[in-house]
Amino acid sequence: MQFIELTGKSLLDVINEGEIDMGQLHEAGVNGDSILRINKFGEIELRDQHEWVLVGGLLGNFEDRLRRITQLDWL
Numbered sequence: 595m596q597f598i599e600l601t602g603k604s605l606l607d608v609i610n611e612g613e614i615d616m617g618q619l620h621e622a623g624v625n626g627d628s629i630l631r632i633n634k635f636g637e638i639e640l641r642d643q644h645e646w647v648l649v650g651g652l653l654g655n656f657e658d659r660l661r662r663i664t665q666l667d668w669l
Contacts, residue, residue, distance in 0.1 A: 595633050596668035598660055602628035605638070607663050614638075614650050622649035632660060634668060 600608070603626040605619075622640055624630065629641035636652035652660075661667060 597631040597633050597639075598664055598666050598668060599629065599631045600660075600664050600666075602626045602630060604664055605630055608632075608656065608660050609652070610654070610659075613653055613656075618650055622647065624649060632656075 602619075602624045605624070605628075606626075609616075619638075624640055630649075631639050631641070631646065632652065633639075634657070636656055637648060638650045638652065639646040640649045
């Protein structure tokens with residue numbers, strides 16, 4: 595599976611209004627310094643101490659936004 599990694603701060607730039615429940619991300623522990631990754635299906639995972647934890651997902655045409663904002667490609 596390929597991912598693009600980013601911080602919680604960068605994720606806020608990627609998300610469109612109404613695309614994801616921000617309360618859900620906050621409850622999962624996502625903050626500006628969090629390390630996250632997003633796969634090609636839009637699933638957002640948070641780096642926990644010992645594992646990656648699924649915390650939400652993006653909808654729609656997020657791929658171009660994600661690559662443009664992070665300046666990264668799928669790896």
